[in-house]
Amino acid sequence: MKAIAHLLLVSLLALAPAVAAPRAATPAAHPPGVAIASGHALATEAGLQVLREGGNAFDAAIAVSSTLSVVEPISSGLGGGGFFLLHDAGTGKDVFIDARETAPAAATEAEYLLENGEFNRDRAMNGPWSAGIPGLPAAFVHMAEKYGKLPLKTTLAPAMRIAREGFPVYARMARGYASRRDVMDRYPGTRAVYLASGRPIAEGDIFRQPDLAHTLELLAEKGFDGFYRGETAKKLLKGVHDEGGKWTAAELAAYQVRERAPIVFDYDGWKITTAPPPSSGGIALAEMLQILEPWDLSKLDATHRTHLVVEAMRRAYRDRTFYLGDPDFVEIPQRTLTSADYAAGLRATINPDKATPSDMLSGKQTPLEDEETTHFSIIDADGNRVAATQTVNLLYGSGLIPPGTGVLLNDEMDDFALKPGTPNAFGVMGFDANAPKPGKRMLSSMTPTFMESADKVAVLGTPGGSRIITMVLLGILGYDDGLDAQQVAALPRYHHQWMPDVIQAETDAFTPDVVKGLRAMGHTVDVPDEEGGDDGRRSSHVWGNLQTVEWNKATGTLSGGTDPRNPVGAAKVQLSP
Structure with a gap:
């Protein structure tokens, strides 16, 4: 490896561990324990809890990801998507799980133009037309069934508990809400969550999401059908339709992750x-x-x-x-x-x-x-590993929570080239390769x-x-x-x-x-x-x-x-x- 080119000034967090085990004489066949790094301490602890209960890195990934979906609504959630890079130490196989959102059939390029032909920025960024079909819940089911050792009732338990009992609002979360409140206040389902106390959330408040806890419980109990069909799906569809969107039950139920x-x-x-x-x-x-x-x-x-x-x-x-x-x-x-x-x-x-x-x-x-996404990294004691990045796109995604779900929908449609050659909300543009089509996944930078x-x-x-x-x-x-x-x-x-x-x-x-x-x-x-x-x-x-x-x-x-x-x-x- 190349030598260090020059000195770098770095800041060390107290939470970051020192080297965790004594020097070995020969290369170790397995890690001496487990390591998790994530964007929130509660998510890191959720992953460690699942590992202590006998899970592997893939079970821990479900726990970390679902907990981030509760405690980092500014960045990700069940209403969004993500990418999971997995390494199975037993087989030596690496696989990439694509849980990116997909375009609804109704979301044609013409739907994002004003009468004068100009790009409808508001529709692309906010509300039901900005949301793709979510992929994250399907990723949990897929990983649990194919790679994990524990049931979803165990791996989703930390997220369910934190959603029900609440967690302290932190500064970035409060600032992000303040910057997006004019959009989030449009929707009754969102107001019911973020104005539950009669005022906007503030740093230090205990933020509870009982509807989201119930949605997670249905996912844990019924798997894919607990989100993409049945009670939750009906609430999602009604919430989207009531705000003028055109999702269908068929395309929600048809969502699939890709390996x-x-x-x-x-x-x-x-x-x-x-x-x-x-x-x-x-x-x-x-x-x-x-x-x-x-x-x-x-x-x-x-x-x-x-x-x-x-x-x-x-x-x-x-x-x-x-x-x-x-x-x-x-x-x-x-x-x-x-x-x-x-x-x-x-x-x-x-x-x-x-x-x-x-x-x-x-x-x-x-x-x-912009930079509203989250990432976590995991290595377990068998050498399994996960690198996962997930998002809802902009701060608080579309701003829309369909009533009764607690699910904040993404605004990933803006990542398509909705009008080829026209920059999206972040100024990133694209052409035909990234134009929307029914079921198509928008281009991402998550790596x-x-x-x-x-x-x-x-x-x-x-x-x-x-x-x-x-x-x-x-x-x-x-x-x-x-x-x-x-x-x-x-x-x-x-x-x-x-x-x-x-x-x-x-x-x-x-x-x-x-x-x-x-x-x-x-x-x-x-x-x-x-x-x-x-x-x-x-x-x-x-x-x-x-x-x-x-x-x-x-x-x-x-x-x-x-x-x-x-x-x-x-x-x-x-x-x-």
């Missing part, structure tokens, strides 16, 4: 296993890392290292815009885009000392996405990922919209540099996505000399707290919420890293008795 082969490639001695389409992340990672591999980044100064990484990002994001969509509906040139030969061709277009203007790589502008070398295994992922992919890229490079799990979770971040042609960076991600050097190469750099920045805009100070766990087989140790940007996250290791 897909992950994208696998090598980088600098690591085997990288990651997300295939309809995620754009795996193909983009393969492009970027294979472009970079011939360069020894550890021998470069920080300016040239950043320049090369940015140029790799630029090229991968250009391809994302034009080629990627749901592989069940469009033909994706995956073999070409992930090949080393294609990466070599892209590499040949990079000037090692000068930025490539994005308008030379034809296309139109694409501003940044749950495994890394494996001769002596280490790491599981990582993050929310962050279109910046997910570059955050995972920087995490991979951090592990490759020799950083530990907590240092990887705390890494400063920067991002380029082809359009707009600008490097976005967190506060203190670059020194003033690096910024100066990048600008001298022709890059536009948007620096937080710098008056105006190069383009007159100001960037977010921080972004993402990376959660990662690492098993060092050489030392027989487990460790976890949780993003210090998120004060309610937790990474915990529990040793085997």
Whole structure:
């Protein structure tokens, strides 16, 4: 592995564990215990509880995911979807479970246009027309039946209890509600949950969701039919129809998760296993890392290292815009885009000392996405592992809760190219490959990922919209540099996505000399707290919420890293008795 290129200033959370076991003389055959990192301490504890009750990593994933669906409604939930990357230690098999939402048949492109032909942004972002058919509940049933050891009544029990008894509202949840209240107040089912006390939720309130607890109970008792048919389905359909939407019982009952082969490639001695389409992340990672591999980044100064990484990002994001969509509906040139030969061709277009203007790589502008998603990482004592990223898209999704369900519906329809060439709510645009069709899955940036070398295994992922992919890229490079799990979770971040042609960076991600050097190469750099920045805009100070766990087989140790940007996250290791 390459040496650490330069010192990085990192913040360590008190919750993040130290190395958890003594050094072993030979590589360990199994981890010394279990490790879970997630965006909320209650979800991490739910996963550990299920493991203590005899479950495996896949059972724990159901517990963590369902609990996040209760305690992080701002980011994910039963009304949304997600991707689950699984490794079965017994068989050595890796599988990608695609629980992405699907387009209702009524949601044609014409439904998202105003009378004058302009794009109807409100319909795409808010309410029933913005919601795809949810996939997360079906993923729980699928994992429990095919990979888990415990019944859903056990794995969903922590989420049911927390929904019923409540949990303290945290600052990000309260701020997010305040920013979306004008939409959420439109719908009686949502008002009944978020204004239950007669006033808006506030930090420190105990937030209870009895209807959601009942929905989870039906799912636990009846499996797929407990959500997609019967009582819950009727309430979902009525809530959507009462607000003018056009879901049907048939398409709700027809939802299916897809098992897909992950994208696998090598980088600098690591085997990288990651997300295939309809995620754009795996193909983009393969492009970027294979472009970079011939360069020894550890021998470069920080300016040239950043320049090369940015140029790799630029090229991968250009391809994302034009080629990627749901592989069940469009033909994706995956073999070409992930090949080393294609990466070599892209590499040949990079000037090692000068930025490539994005308008030379034809296309139109694409501003940044937001970051309302969540991720968790798990390794169990048998070596099974899970990387999972789930979302409802915008803050609190569509804002619509069908009365009596507690289920906050997603607004993932906005991730389609509803009007080709027109940016969505986050400024990300697409074309025919990502146009909506009945049952089609919208393109995503979610990138749950495994890394494996001769002596280490790491599981990582993050929310962050279109910046997910570059955050995972920087995490991979951090592990490759020799950083530990907590240092990887705390890494400063920067991002380029082809359009707009600008490097976005967190506060203190670059020194003033690096910024100066990048600008001298022709890059536009948007620096937080710098008056105006190069383009007159100001960037977010921080972004993402990376959660990662690492098993060092050489030392027989487990460790976890949780993003210090998120004060309610937790990474915990529990040793085997």
